[in-house]
Amino acid sequence: MVNRVVLDVREVRKSFGEKVVHKGVSFQVHEREILALFGGSGTGKSVILRSIIGLEKPDSGEILFEGHDLTKMTEDELKQVRLKIGYVFQNGALFDSLTVEENLSYPLEAHTKLSPSEILTKVNAMLELIDMKGSNDLLPAELSGGMQKRAGLARAIIMEPKIILFDEPTAGLDPTNTKRLIQNINRLKTLGITGIFVTHDIPSAFEIADRVAILSEGRIPIIDTVENIRKSNDPLVQSFISEAMAQEKMSRIRHAK
Ligand SMILES: Nc1ncnc2c1ncn2[C@@H]1O[C@H](COP(=O)(O)OP(=O)(O)O)[C@@H](O)[C@H]1O
Numbered sequence: 001m002v003n004r005v006v007l008d009v010r011e012v013r014k015s016f017g018e019k020v021v022h023k024g025v026s027f028q029v030h031e032r033e034i035l036a037l038f039g040g041s042g043t044g045k046s047v048i049l050r051s052i053i054g055l056e057k058p059d060s061g062e063i064l065f066e067g068h069d070l071t072k073m074t075e076d077e078l079k080q081v082r083l084k085i086g087y088v089f090q091n092g093a094l095f096d097s098l099t100v101e102e103n104l105s106y107p108l109e110a111h112t113k114l115s116p117s118e119i120l121t122k123v124n125a126m127l128e129l130i131d132m133k134g135s136n137d138l139l140p141a142e143l144s145g146g147m148q149k150r151a152g153l154a155r156a157i158i159m160e161p162k163i164i165l166f167d168e169p170t171a172g173l174d175p176t177n178t179k180r181l182i183q184n185i186n187r188l189k190t191l192g193i194t195g196i197f198v199t200h201d202i203p204s205a206f207e208i209a210d211r212v213a214i215l216s217e218g219r220i221p222i223i224d225t226v227e228n229i230r231k232s233n234d235p236l237v238q239s240f241i242s243e244a245m246a247q248e249k250m251s252r253i254r255h256a257k
């Protein structure tokens, strides 16, 4: 059975001046599904994610989140919607001057009526989930790159968003930290998260995702289950996967040096 549609992106077009980025991007994300979004560098993956949280306005098309069109919302309405959308940036995006605990508590203090002890309970449970138990009082600068990303992940999900947008969360991580982050995300998956996972890291995407969408030339010509993508003979799928795998391998070799 296919789950309910949480996000419905319909024929989104977007240009920056002369540069046409999206020529009609359409896809859906279902509840409890992780959709991996692949695409070459500069194809507009981040712009899609930014459009989903209302930081970019498409020139035309609709983005329905739980049935409501984000592209027609006022800034105040968008603020409410953003509380239901988690965004995991490339660089953890933690507040530098706040400790890990303060970083995680902040959204709960600002947007919920939970008591300080309820907040602490939630923060500690979250730290345990991301293998960072006891790191409460550390500052972001005292964390390794891998820990910063996991803390960024924790902060994005502590509000229990309806959908989580991951923008290349494993970029810049070594294989060990990549594996750890992927394990953390897989653990979240068993709790039933819904998300879009933008990445060049195809092995990780295959491990996490239910379906894969490929963004190419301003559209999504291919969207299918991981199983079908793996065995696809489609030239676009094949060339994309082999190219991305080669790039990934190169970056691992660079890391190992
Ligand atoms: N705010 C902006 N102003 C002008 N051009 C932009 C802006 N944001 C993105 N672009 C351009 O749109 C294209 C897609 O960007 P992006 O979504 O960041 O690509 P990627 O798929 O690598 O995430 C790029 O050519 C980028 O230069």
Ligand SMILES: [Mg+2]
Pocket: 045, 046, 047, 167
């Ligand atoms: Mg990007």
